[in-house]
Each structure stands twice: as structure tokens, then as C-alpha cells.
Amino acid sequence: MEFKIETLTPIWTGDVNRTCKTLRETSLVGSLRWWFEVIVRGFGYYACDPTSENNRCKYDGNVNSICPVCQIFGCTGWSRRFRLEVNQNFRKIYEGNLRIKGENNSWYYPSGVMSCNGEYNRFIKTLSGGEYLTDEEYGSIIKILLKFISDYGMVGGKTAIGYGVVKFEGKDIKVDKEDFENLFNYLNKKKSHGKNSNNMPILDEMFFAKFKINSNSLDKIIEKVYECVDDNYFPKSIYKCNGTEEKINNKKEFLKKLRDYYSFIPTSALIRKELRKRIKEKWINNTKLRHFLMGYMQKNKKLAQEDPTRFSAIQVSHIYNTGEHWEFRIWGWIPKNLDKKFDVQREEVIDFLMLLLNNQEDDNSNRSNEEMSKGFWESIFGDNCVEKINGNYIIKYSDNENNWNSIDFGDLENLDERKKAFESMLRG
Numbered sequence: 225m226e227f228k229i230e231t232l233t234p235i236w237t238g239d240v241n242r243t244c245k246t247l248r249e250t251s252l253v254g255s256l257r258w259w260f261e262v263i264v265r266g267f268g269y270y271a272c273d274p275t276s277e278n279n280r281c282k283y284d285g286n287v288n289s290i291c292p293v294c295q296i297f298g299c300t301g302w303s304r305r306f307r308l309e310v311n312q313n314f315r316k317i318y319e320g321n322l323r324i325k326g327e328n329n330s331w332y333y334p335s336g337v338m339s340c341n342g343e344y345n346r347f348i349k350t351l352s353g354g355e356y357l358t359d360e361e362y363g364s365i366i367k368i369l370l371k372f373i374s375d376y377g378m379v380g381g382k383t384a385i386g387y388g389v390v391k392f393e394g395k396d397i398k399v400d401k402e403d404f405e406n407l408f409n410y411l412n413k414k415k416s417h418g419k420n421s422n423n424m425p426i427l428d429e430m431f432f433a434k435f436k437i438n439s440n441s442l443d444k445i446i447e448k449v450y451e452c453v454d455d456n457y458f459p460k461s462i463y464k465c466n467g468t469e470e471k472i473n474n475k476k477e478f479l480k481k482l483r484d485y486y487s488f489i490p491t492s493a494l495i496r497k498e499l500r501k502r503i504k505e506k507w508i509n510n511t512k513l514r515h516f517l518m519g520y521m522q523k524n525k526k527l528a529q530e531d532p533t534r535f536s537a538i539q540v541s542h543i544y545n546t547g548e549h550w551e552f553r554i555w556g557w558i559p560k561n562l563d564k565k566f567d568v569q570r571e572e573v574i575d576f577l578m579l580l581l582n583n584q585e586d587d588n589s590n591r592s593n594e595e596m597s598k599g600f601w602e603s604i605f606g607d608n609c610v611e612k613i614n615g616n617y618i619i620k621y622s623d624n625e626n627n628w629n630s631i632d633f634g635d636l637e638n639l640d641e642r643k644k645a646f647e648s649m650l651r652g
């Protein structure tokens with residue numbers, strides 16, 4: 225199967241030197257695997273924890289002894305069923321770091337890589353899956369993964385702070401009814417190997433939201449980012465796709481060139497900053513919850529550059545151009561057993577987030593009247609930058625409505641509802 229990768233925001237696949245100049249195939253495969261685990265678990269099937277010595281699969285001579293994810297992506301004793309051939313060029317787009325200031329901490333943005341030429345990459349099925357994985361099933365699963373990630377997910381590292389929005393393009397990447405049948409046929413063939421452990425990412429605990437940007441507000445948005453960029457800490461040159469290096473004289477010029485050459489604006493930190501602040505106001509003394517939702521900000525400068533947020537349940541992309549319009553996405557994994565660890569119900573967190581994202585105030589908010597008069601999006605970007613749909617910023621998923629921009633799988637009644645929602649997400 226042939227496909228191109230269009231990077232909508234930079235991809236971070238940092239190597240051992242913590243620099244990132246090319247796209248590492250293993251990092252992309254790792255992301256595909258992660259999303260497949262999420263989907264498999266989300267529909268009630270078992271996917272092992274590949275990071276755990278005790279809970280990951282080991283092939284014992286019978287393919288039914290390993291989980292459906294390992295059967296395709298491999299595990300001890302059983303090789304990955306495909307090879308990924310990356311032919312496309314990816315380019316580092318600037319030297320040094322962009323630093324965006326928060327209240328007490330900063331976010332560091334090293335370049336990452338973006339796609340430049342139009343070569344095709346290939347998934348090559350190298351090994352048979354035997355009777356347990358037909359070519360059709362294999363093809364459908366890859367397609368579903370590529371489409372899902374293109375439309376809702378992210379790949380690589382540092383996704384919490386804006387990296388990793390990609391569009392996989394190719395004539396084969398269109399998902400239809402048969403593909404879902406193939407996926408579930410495949411999953412149904414596997415006998416269960418156990419219970420998914422509680423602390424693994426799973427689709428039915430995830431929410432996804434996307435927002436369109438008014439294209440005539442881009443200058444205004446750049447102005448807002450500009451105010452937060454550290455005066456002494458922004459790249460002094462930018463590379464164009466053809467390899468020429470252009471000197472940068474000031475930080476606004478840098479932001480405009482990112483927009484003009486690479487079609488994104490580094491807005492993630494601004495949204496995160498406001499979100500963190502609102503979560504702090506809402507659950508004043510619950511620091512653990514805040515760190516879980518928004519990540520723990522590293523105070524140590526060196527660590528902050530390498531790993532700015534550690535784990536964060538909520539991911540916020542930069543603003544990017546889809547080819548048709550400007551948008552950004554926010555998604556997150558809010559576990560159902562949240563209350564056990566943080567003393568707050570999942571529902572409460574989701575309701576609060578949806579209110580915020582819809583520009584509304586929480587009834588029990590501790591905000592002053594002056595602050596209350598500004599909605600969430602106005603506080604970040606100013607007026608009318610984020611587009612409304614029928615008067616709202618958030619339209620929740622419903623199965624007889626096409627215009628929705630947010631879905632919480634945790635809110636869906638049962639497996640059939642989740643399947644229906646999943647299909648409608650991918651079939652557009």
C-alpha cells in the first residue's frame with residue numbers, strides 16, 4: 225500500500241541525541257501500534273501492554289497465544305507482519321529552540337521535521353498472518369489506522385504540546401463498510417487472553433474535538449503568540465523546503481514564515497496555559513489531578529527542553545491548514561476510574577472541559593466578574609478567531625447529526641453505539 229505523509233504540524237521522533245532530522249520509521253510504527261491498541265481495547269478485545277515485562281505477549285508456537293495487536297506488530301518470537309519503507313524527505317525547519325512563556329514555566333519547541341517532497345512511502349506485507357490474518361483484513365486495518373490518525377490522532381513524540389498532526393494520503397486510504405467488517409472479523413477470530421488492565425489507553429475513555437479557525441484572524445493569532453515568545457529565545461534562521469536558509473531578524477517574522485512556508489502557527493502552549501489555569505481555578509487544591517490532565521511542567525531548564533510536560537492526559541495541537549481551512553484539535557484520555565486516584569469523577573472533568581471549550585463558565589467558578597466576561601477562546605486569541613457552528617463552539621456527536629465537532633466515547637451507551645460512532649468518524 226502506497227501513501228504520502230503530509231505533516232500538518234512538525235513531527236517529533238527524537239533520536240538518542242535528542243535531535244530530530246529525519247522521520248524514524250520505528251517511531252511511526254510505534255504510533256500506529258499505540259492507536260491500534262487503543263481501538264482494540266475500545267471495542268472490548270484484549271491488547272497486551274508492550275511496555276510491561278509481565279503483561280506483554282510471548283509467542284509460544286501458536287498464533288492464538290498472542291493478542292491481535294502483536295499478531296500484526298510483532299512480539300517476542302513473532303515478527304512484525306509488515307515493513308514500512310519511508311522514501312519521503314523530511315526536513316528540519318529551523319535551528320535552535322522556540323521558547324513560549326507560560327506563567328511560571330516555559331514551553332520549548334525544537335524544530336521537529338516536516339514533509340517536503342512528494343515521494344510515496346510503502347507498507348509492504350512481508351510475512352503471512354496465516355489463516356488468522358487475511359490480506360483483506362490486514363489492508364483494512366492499516367487503512368483504518370491511517371485514516372483515524374489523519375482525522376483525529378497524532379504521531380511521534382511531544383503530541384501534548386502540538387507536534388504530530390499528519391495527513392496520510394493515497395488512493396487506497398478511504399475507509400468503507402467492508403473495512404470495518406474486516407477489522408471486526410479479524411478481532412473476533414482471536415480468543416481473549418485476559419482482561420485489559422485499567423491503566424492502559426482505551427478508545428472508550430477518550431474524547432476528541434476539532435475547531436475551525438477564521439482564516440482572516442491569522443494575523444491576530446500570530447500577534448497573540450508573538451506576545452508570549454521569549455525575546456531572547458527564538459530561531460535565527462528558517463529553512464525552506466528547497467533547502468535555502470533564510471535569516472530571521474525578529475520573532476514576528478519567524479512566526480509569519482512558519483505560517484507561510486509550513487502552514488502552521490505554534491499555538492498549543494497558549495491554549496494549554498489557559499486550560500491549565502482554568503483547571504487550577506476549578507480544582508484549587510487538587511495538584512495531582514492538574515498534573516495528570518495537563519502534565520507536570522519541568523522546572524529544570526534542561527529537562528524542560530527535552531521533556532516539557534511528561535505525561536499529559538490532554539493533547540492540544542497547533543493551528544494548521546488542512547488544505548481547505550485552518551483548524552486545531554484537542555483530544556484526551558480521561559480514565560473511568562479517575563475518581564479512585566484523584567477524587568474527581570470522569571464525568572465532572574468532561575463536563576467542565578466541554579463547558580470551557582464551548583466558551584461557557586462553570587457555575588461554581590472562582591473567577592472574578594471581569595474575568596467572567598471573557599470566554600475561554602477570547603482569553604486566548606481575542607474575539608471571533610475560533611469559528612462557531614450554529615452559534616456554538618462545541619456540537620456534541622449524535623448519530624443523526626453531521627455537523628458535530630466533538631465526541632466523547634465515554635459518553636456512549638454500549639458497544640454498538642461506539643462502533644457506529646467510530647464508523648461515522650472515519651467515513652466522514
Ligand SMILES: [Zn+2]
Pocket residue numbers: 271272273280281290291292293294295299
Ligand atoms: Zn500482545
